[in-house]
Amino acid sequence: MSDNSNSTLNDTAKADAWIRDHRDCVKPRYRLDYHVMPPVGWMNDPNGLVYFKGQYHAFYQFYPYSSEWGPMHWGHAISDDMVHWKDAPVAMAPGSTADRDGCYSGSAVDDDGKLSLIYTGQIFDDGDIKPFNTEFSETQNLAVSEDGIHFSKYAQNPVIPAAPSDNSRNFRDPKVWKHDGRWYVVIGSSTKDNEARALLYSSADLREWKFESVIAHSEGKIGEMWECPDFFSLDGKDVLLFSPVGMEPEGLKYHNVFQTGYLVGDFDYASGKLQHGEFEEVDRGHDFYASQTFEAADGRRICMAWMNMWQTPMPEQADGWAGAMTVPRELHAVDGQVRMTPIKELESLRGPVIADVAAPLSNDQVLAAPKENRCEVLFSADVPADGNSKIGVSLDIGTDHDVSFTYDAALGRLTLDRGGEDGVRAYDCGKLEKLDLHIYIDRSSMEVFVNDGLATFTSRMYPATAATIKAVAPASGLNGKVRVYALNAMR
Ligand code: FRU
Numbered sequence: 001m002s003d004n005s006n007s008t009l010n011d012t013a014k015a016d017a018w019i020r021d022h023r024d025c026v027k028p029r030y031r032l033d034y035h036v037m038p039p040v041g042w043m044n045d046p047n048g049l050v051y052f053k054g055q056y057h058a059f060y061q062f063y064p065y066s067s068e069w070g071p072m073h074w075g076h077a078i079s080d081d082m083v084h085w086k087d088a089p090v091a092m093a094p095g096s097t098a099d100r101d102g103c104y105s106g107s108a109v110d111d112d113g114k115l116s117l118i119y120t121g122q123i124f125d126d127g128d129i130k131p132f133n134t135e136f137s138e139t140q141n142l143a144v145s146e147d148g149i150h151f152s153k154y155a156q157n158p159v160i161p162a163a164p165s166d167n168s169r170n171f172r173d174p175k176v177w178k179h180d181g182r183w184y185v186v187i188g189s190s191t192k193d194n195e196a197r198a199l200l201y202s203s204a205d206l207r208e209w210k211f212e213s214v215i216a217h218s219e220g221k222i223g224e225m226w227e228c229p230d231f232f233s234l235d236g237k238d239v240l241l242f243s244p245v246g247m248e249p250e251g252l253k254y255h256n257v258f259q260t261g262y263l264v265g266d267f268d269y270a271s272g273k274l275q276h277g278e279f280e281e282v283d284r285g286h287d288f289y290a291s292q293t294f295e296a297a298d299g300r301r302i303c304m305a306w307m308n309m310w311q312t313p314m315p316e317q318a319d320g321w322a323g324a325m326t327v328p329r330e331l332h333a334v335d336g337q338v339r340m341t342p343i344k345e346l347e348s349l350r351g352p353v354i355a356d357v358a359a360p361l362s363n364d365q366v367l368a369a370p371k372e373n374r375c376e377v378l379f380s381a382d383v384p385a386d387g388n389s390k391i392g393v394s395l396d397i398g399t400d401h402d403v404s405f406t407y408d409a410a411l412g413r414l415t416l417d418r419g420g421e422d423g424v425r426a427y428d429c430g431k432l433e434k435l436d437l438h439i440y441i442d443r444s445s446m447e448v449f450v451n452d453g454l455a456t457f458t459s460r461m462y463p464a465t466a467a468t469i470k471a472v473a474p475a476s477g478l479n480g481k482v483r484v485y486a487l488n489a490m491r
Pocket of ligand 1: 044045061072104105120172173227228289290
């Protein structure tokens with residue numbers, strides 16, 4: 001199932017017809033239910049997340065014609081509540097002069113009733129459309145829609161034709177917002193010396209842009225290129241959230257191919273600089289990348305990310321699709337840290353309670369066996385006073401290794417272990433007296449929120465059977481309680 005022919009270029013109608021004809025060929029084995037994912041084919045980054053005229057729009061990097069990355073289109077899904085999503089027609093296909101080889105990541109804003117997409121146009125020098133082909137040029141472009149469904153690319157694209165002269169070729173993933181009546185955009189880039197940085201431009205009309213400043217840069221420590229930067233105010237602080245490429249593992253940190261994290265500080269529009277603290281990863285699991293945030297109707301700052309990682313195995317590719325977004329998460333800045341918790345709207349998915357278990361929990365005690373591996377787990381326990389217990393949950397998914405999420409009191413360490421090669425991700429959160437886990441499971445994904453967002457772990461997993469969820473507890477038992485909800489099917 002693959003069509004690379006040039007006739008696909010700039011043709012959203014052809015992409016929609018392909019999807020109609022091929023969506024039933026996708027195998028259900030690892031399909032998710034309440035997560036945004038492509039109807040068929042490949043997806044990576046969330047793009048253009050926005051609330052527009054009473055609905056939520058989620059666009060994404062999309063190649064409908066194969067379950068591998070290819071010339072990037074913008075897929076599109078729409079929701080009234082950020083939980084129930086419906087596929088919309090493909091919003092953009094590549095092939096115009098400025099985006100010949102791909103419509104790369106970008107963002108969306110409501111420009112006085114017009115849904116406006118600002119995205120990167122990709123052109124490879126040799127026309128060879130491959131991931132990690134390093135000979136390319138990138139510009140920023142605009143597309144506009146009156147109805148939020150059909151988009152016209154701006155005739156005078158690109159709107160930002162070139163990066164500053166000391167820039168490398170990397171110049172992509174524009175994220176736009178409005179401040180004091182003026183548009184601002186932050187763009188991911190690096191210098192010719194591979195110093196990663198976030199560039200700031202401003203505009204009165206989204207069409208003519210002026211370079212302002214370098215908001216922040218790697219200082220030789222935070223990778224060699226920043227993808228998908230996002231910049232916003234949160235609880236009185238300013239946050240730069242981005243995905244650095246090129247960081248090496250350091251202790252328990254930075255074990256994914258690329259990372260996603262943030263700098264928290266204070267931004268001064270006059271100088272264009274962010275005074276900030278240290279870089280922190282925002283999620284500690286295997287599969288969280290290229291996050292983007294937006295403001296919900298009531299002003300909450302919501303984040304979604306690609307729930308996969310570049311250059312890692314994606315078993316669903318054998319089934320005609322690849323990639324999903326995380327559930328939407330509400331962000332808060334607490335003590336210099338960005339915390340994520342699942343949005344409250346997800347509670348509307350709750351079906352019957354399939355486990356309601358109170359103390360004492362014993363090790364390996366079966367808690368629930370959700371049908372189709374789709375459930376929400378609320379686990380709460382006192383960390384035993386002996387100071388050396390391991391507590392949490394495990395999932396028997398019929399593979400040769402259980403998936404588990406535990407807190408090791410002796411080490412003060414949270415660990416997600418999904419088995420297999422490179423199965424462990426861990427974070428030293430320090431001493432806890434209580435462990436609260438809020439876990440969303442959706443067949444091939446697990447999103448764990450610890451103690452109200454103190455830490456978050458997001459990983460894909462590939463079950464052979466529906467999961468049996470068990471307690472991990474010391475021999476003396478665990479003072480805790482667990483409630484598991486089956487979640488209603490949406491698809
Ligand atoms: C991040 C990224 C972006 C780029 C897009 C291409 O995952 O590499 O920098 O715009 O994916 O699909």
